[in-house]
Amino acid sequence: xxxxxxxxxxxxxxxxxxxxxxxxxxxxxxxxxxxxxxxxxxxxxxxxxxxxxxxxxxxxxxxxxxxxxxxxxxxxxxxxxxxxxxxxxxxxx
Numbered sequence: 611x612x613x614x615x616x617x618x619x620x621x622x623x624x625x626x627x628x629x630x631x632x633x634x635x636x637x638x639x640x641x642x643x644x645x646x647x648x649x650x651x652x653x654x655x656x657x658x659x660x661x662x663x664x665x666x667x668x669x670x671x672x673x674x675x676x677x678x679x680x681x682x683x684x685x686x687x688x689x690x691x692x693x694x695x696x697x698x699x700x701x702x703x
Contacts, residue, residue, distance in 0.1 A: 619687040626694035
């Protein structure tokens, strides 16, 4: 179940990040900002590459029995998604 939650949160983070970037909100994460800069105007491709790497790490954590770590990462990404939704809502207000 933790892996399913992880995948779901990654998808939510990807989608909400794309939405708030389209609204002109700046990305706060320096790693993501760097990837977006290297993406040459294609934020979806840059984010997909990062998410693919993240999914590989999540799968490895799950396969190696690091369930507690995966649970903590899920919590962190749930906060990130909530932050993204708040940024979107602030732009719409």
